[in-house]
Amino acid sequence: MPQYNMRLTPEQTAILEGAKGETMAKIMKTLVMYGETFGATHLEPVTGSMGHLVTSFGLGVMKPVYELMDTLIKEGCVSSQQFTVDPKPIDPKVPAGPIEKLIFKKFMYSAQRSYDDQLAKLGLLSDAAYTCACYFDEVGNTPRQGDVLSWAESSAVVYANSVLGARCNRNSGIIDLFGSIAGVVPCFGLLTDEGRKASWVVEVRTTKKPEAQILGSAIGMRVMEDVPYIRGLDRWLGGELNDDVRAYLKDFGAATASNGAVGLYHIENLTPEAREKGDDLIREDAQVYVIDDAELQRIKAAYPVIWKNPDAKPRLCFVGCPHLSYAQLTEWTMAVYNSLRAMGKTRVAIPTVFTAPPAVIERFNASEYAEKLKATGVILSYICPLMYMNNPLCGKKPVVTNSNKLRTYTSARYCTDEEILSLIVKGVN
Amino acid sequence: MKVFHGRVVVPGEARATALVSHGGFNTLASFQHSLMFGDKTAKCGDQNNPDLYNRPMAGTALCMPQTIGSTTGGMVLYCASAMGRSPACLLFSKPIDSLAAAGAILSDVWTDHPMPTVDSLGDAFLEAVQTGDQIEVASDGTVTVL
Numbered sequence: 001m002p003q004y005n006m007r008l009t010p011e012q013t014a015i016l017e018g019a020k021g022e023t024m025a026k027i028m029k030t031l032v033m034y035g036e037t038f039g040a041t042h043l044e045p046v047t048g049s050m051g052h053l054v055t056s057f058g059l060g061v062m063k064p065v066y067e068l069m070d071t072l073i074k075e076g077c078v079s080s081q082q083f084t085v086d087p088k089p090i091d092p093k094v095p096a097g098p099i100e101k102l103i104f105k106k107f108m109y110s111a112q113r114s115y116d117d118q119l120a121k122l123g124l125l126s127d128a129a130y131t132c133a134c135y136f137d138e139v140g141n142t143p144r145q146g147d148v149l150s151w152a153e154s155s156a157v158v159y160a161n162s163v164l165g166a167r168c169n170r171n172s173g174i175i176d177l178f179g180s181i182a183g184v185v186p187c188f189g190l191l192t193d194e195g196r197k198a199s200w201v202v203e204v205r206t207t208k209k210p211e212a213q214i215l216g217s218a219i220g221m222r223v224m225e226d227v228p229y230i231r232g233l234d235r236w237l238g239g240e241l242n243d244d245v246r247a248y249l250k251d252f253g254a255a256t257a258s259n260g261a262v263g264l265y266h267i268e269n270l271t272p273e274a275r276e277k278g279d280d281l282i283r284e285d286a287q288v289y290v291i292d293d294a295e296l297q298r299i300k301a302a303y304p305v306i307w308k309n310p311d312a313k314p315r316l317c318f319v320g321c322p323h324l325s326y327a328q329l330t331e332w333t334m335a336v337y338n339s340l341r342a343m344g345k346t347r348v349a350i351p352t353v354f355t356a357p358p359a360v361i362e363r364f365n366a367s368e369y370a371e372k373l374k375a376t377g378v379i380l381s382y383i384c385p386l387m388y389m390n391n392p393l394c395g396k397k398p399v400v401t402n403s404n405k406l407r408t409y410t411s412a413r414y415c416t417d418e419e420i421l422s423l424i425v426k427g428v429n
Numbered sequence: 430m431k432v433f434h435g436r437v438v439v440p441g442e443a444r445a446t447a448l449v450s451h452g453g454f455n456t457l458a459s460f461q462h463s464l465m466f467g468d469k470t471a472k473c474g475d476q477n478n479p480d481l482y483n484r485p486m487a488g489t490a491l492c493m494p495q496t497i498g499s500t501t502g503g504m505v506l507y508c509a510s511a512m513g514r515s516p517a518c519l520l521f522s523k524p525i526d527s528l529a530a531a532g533a534i535l536s537d538v539w540t541d542h543p544m545p546t547v548d549s550l551g552d553a554f555l556e557a558v559q560t561g562d563q564i565e566v567a568s569d570g571t572v573t574v575l
Contacts, residue, residue, distance in 0.1 A: 030538050037438055037530045054500045064511035065504060068539065108465060138531065152500035172503025172531035189527065224453055224497060261497040261526060306476050333546050355534055390461060408477065408498070409458050 002380045004207035006035055006186070007042045015182075023075040027178045035186025036177060043184035044191055045146045048166060050125065051083035052189075054152035054173040057387050058089075058112030065109055068174070069118040072181070078125030079180040084134035085142045086153055087355070088112070089387030090226045092377050095316060095351045096111065103391050122177065130382060131357030133250065133323040135159055138359035145272055148191060150179025155322045155405065161264040163241065163249050165272035167191045168191075168224070170263040190263050196273065198229035198266055198282045203290045208297055209236035211416050212248045212403040216255025218299045222289050225261035229282050234269040241270065243327040246270035251403075254322050258405040266330070306411050312398040313350075315429045317420060318385040318412065320355030321403035329356050329364050329380075333373040339425040340376055347377035349427030350400075358382045386410060430575055433554045437524055437570040438507040439533045441545030445517035447562040447574070448489035450480045451555060453497035456528065459486065460505045463514065480560070490564035492555060496529040506532025510551035511540045518566050521548035522555040547572055 008016070010212045015028045031043065055065065073077065085280055087108050096104065101422040125141070132153050142300045143149055145165035145253055151157050160166040171179065179185040189195040200223045204210060207323040237245050249267075266281050273281060284368075320334060326429035332354060340346060354373070356364065362394040364370055373380060389410035391400065399412040400423060415423060455475050463486075470485035487509075496502055506529065509515040513514035519533055525548035532544040547570045554572070558564070563575040 025540055030534055032533045033538065034527075036533060037525065037534070038527070055504060059465060061467065061512075062508050064540070065506050134466075134524070152507070154500045157500065170500055170527050172535075174503045174504045174507060174527045175531045175537055176500075224495060258498055261495070261528075304476055390464060390465060392462075409461070411476070 003030055004036055006032060006040055008032070012043060020329045021075055023071055023077050027077060027306055030175070031178055031182055031184065031186060035188060038186065038188035040186035040188040042187050044148050044187040046150050046179060046183055046185055048080065048143045049081065051079060051081055051176060052141060052151040052153055052156050053083055053085040053176050056086035056088060056130055056384065058115030060107050060108065060110035064250050066115060066118065067176070069122065073118060073121050073414065074265070077181050078121065080127045080176065080183045081180050082123050082129065083128040083180055084125050084139060085119060086130065086132050086248050087382055087384035088130045089384050091381045091383040094353050094381050094388060098391070099393055100393050103393065108391060123180065128358040131323050132156060132384070133325065133357055135164065136357060136360060138326065138363055139357050147186065149174055150177035150185050155254035158253040158257045158263055158265070159250055160189055162253055162266070162271050163246060187345070196227065196264060196281070198227045199286050200226050200228040201282060202228045203288065203292060204230060204232035205292045207294065207401050208294055210291070212252040212256045213295050213402060213414070214300050216252040216289065217259040217404045218291055218295060219289070220256035220258065220260025220262050223260060223262060225263065227264050227266070228262065229266045229268065229286070229405055230276065231268045233267050234238065236271060239269050243325065245270070247325045247328045250322055255404040258408045280296055303407060303414055305413055307398050307413065308396055314398045315399040315425060316350040316397060316399045317350050317424050318355065318399065318403065319352065319399045319420060320405060321385045321401065321406040324354060324356040324360070326360050326363055329354060329360065330369050333369045336376050336378060336425065337372045339421060343425060345377060345425070348424045350424050352424045353379045353385070354378055354380050354381070355383055355385055356380065430573060433550045433572045435547040435550040435570045435572060437568070438530060438548055439537045439543055439546040440568050442568050443490065443518035443545045443566040444517045445488060445490040445564055447558050447560055447564045448481065448484060448486060448491050448516070449555065449558055449560045450478055450493040452478060452480065453495055454478070454491070454493040455498035455530070456496050456502035456505050457499040460509055464505065464508055464512070469514060471509060486516055487514045489516050490518050490520055490566070492520045492558050494555065495521060500528060502528035503531025503535055507535035508541065510536035510542045510544060513542060515542065515544055519544050519545070519546040519560050520550060520554070520564070520566070520572055522550050522552055524549050530536045544545055
């Protein structure tokens with residue numbers, strides 16, 4: 001056995017040497033090599049009650065992943081804790097042409113059903129556990145402050161670390177599952193006090209509340225994987241983590257994580273660790289990034305538009321990447337409903353899809369808002385817009401979104417919330 | 430000829446043509462299209478990366494500061510490796526990030542196509558190397574731009 005610098009318990013060493021079989025030994029070897037790369041001192045027990053996996057899609061061509069899952073199941077290497085997983089890639093309610101539907105079912109996500117079966121065998125919480133926003137109350141996978149997690153999904157990891165004060169590295173798909181199977185994760189980076197200190201101070205000096213998705217994008221592109229400590233945002237958000245603020249931070253964080261690689265941010269006077277430790281979280285050599293109105297305008301103007309015809313009329317709109325919270329869903333519903341009524345209209349001008357976790361959709365459908373949304377023609381879905389947009393025909397389809405994450409990974413064009421509302425209500429002349 | 434010394438993350442030797450990204454390498458955005466639609470050359474699909482967009486990545490010496498983006502990144506690299514569409518080696522000017530490390534290690538432990546990986550080569554490495562240069566990677570982390 002190779003010599004490792006990490007302190008391992010006798011049990012962990014035995015697993016590495018094959019005491020629990022070859023597959024379990026390879027899982028442990030992967031975790032140890034991963035930790036050694038980052039100077040981990042030891043393997044830390046996972047204390048969060050549930051895991052979260054990033055890989056939800058049964059993409060036919062990704063055979064190596066499904067073969068690996070088969071091996072894990074066959075060898076009894078299943079998760080020691082239940083887990084949630086990212087949203088499903090297909091929902092028949094979401095508009096798609098006949099060729100797109102054929103591509104989805106026969107070519108792209110042909111392994112979806114068998115992969116869903118694999119997830120169930122490995123420890124999936126339930127059929128309703130498919131969402132990127134697993135931390136919502138309705139879903140039930142909400143870590144406590146200080147919990148050590150074995151999660152992936154960049155938007156969920158950055159939220160759990162920053163807003164909830166849990167401890168999780170930006171693990172990759174597969175590593176997330178390995179940590180849940182072994183019940184331990186390497187202790188480095190965002191699991192340590194030192195790794196949670198900020199090497200950037202971001203000064204927000206805007207004249208109005210910054211659009212969450214653009215502010216997150218600007219910070220992500222500048223600080224990459226570093227931890228930013230953000231001053232001046234509490235002026236616009238206040239000092240309480242209420243529903244609106246948590247929703248703002250969800251979208252902000254997703255943009256920092258997808259446009260850069262941020263796994264943790266602190267917001268002065270607002271997020272749990274910033275409230276407890278304040279400036280002690282800032283490294284002495286921290287760099288400074290000032291964000292004003294002009295900087296946000298510069299960032300937005302630099303987004304490439306890769307539609308074949310940049311002036312094309314949008315044919316589809318997605319709102320909800322990451323998935324919408326219940327509060328966001330009701331807010332969007334009333335905004336669309338009231339705007340349409342004010343214009344003497346009843347239905348949206350562009351096919352529009354709002355996406356949310358299955359459990360949030362269930363709550364919403366039992367509320368008085370459901371009929372109002374239905375009347376506007378907006379479709380409510382549990383789908384992952386990113387996975388939907390991966391079909392090759394979407395490259396030619398002008399899609400708009402208020403998600404900077406969706407913009408980053410697909411040909412969708414980013415619009416602010418205000419622009420989206422105007423587009424879907426008024427249409428394009 | 431310029432010689433750089435880095436830290437070995439996954440040991441091995443390689444000789445390949447350099448493909449250089451001066452910005453963060455977004456693994457999912459770069460690979461997803463080619464993995465889905467059978468492009469064996471693995472043309473980069475990341476519209477936000479002007480250095481790499483539309484350039485084949487399979488078999489190259491992929492040089493970058495770090496990777497960024499989705500946490501599927503390591504799994505995507507693992508798939509590319511298992512399917513024979515990965516870069517020949519990964520060379521990082523900065524300390525490697527957790528997603529790229531996962532991909533390199535998963536490929537090493539679980540596939541027959543490991544990608545030798547060296548990090549901490551320094552900013553001077555990315556300033557010196559250009560797309561199209563021939564690169565030689567030695568097992569001790571020495572990277573030579575020929």
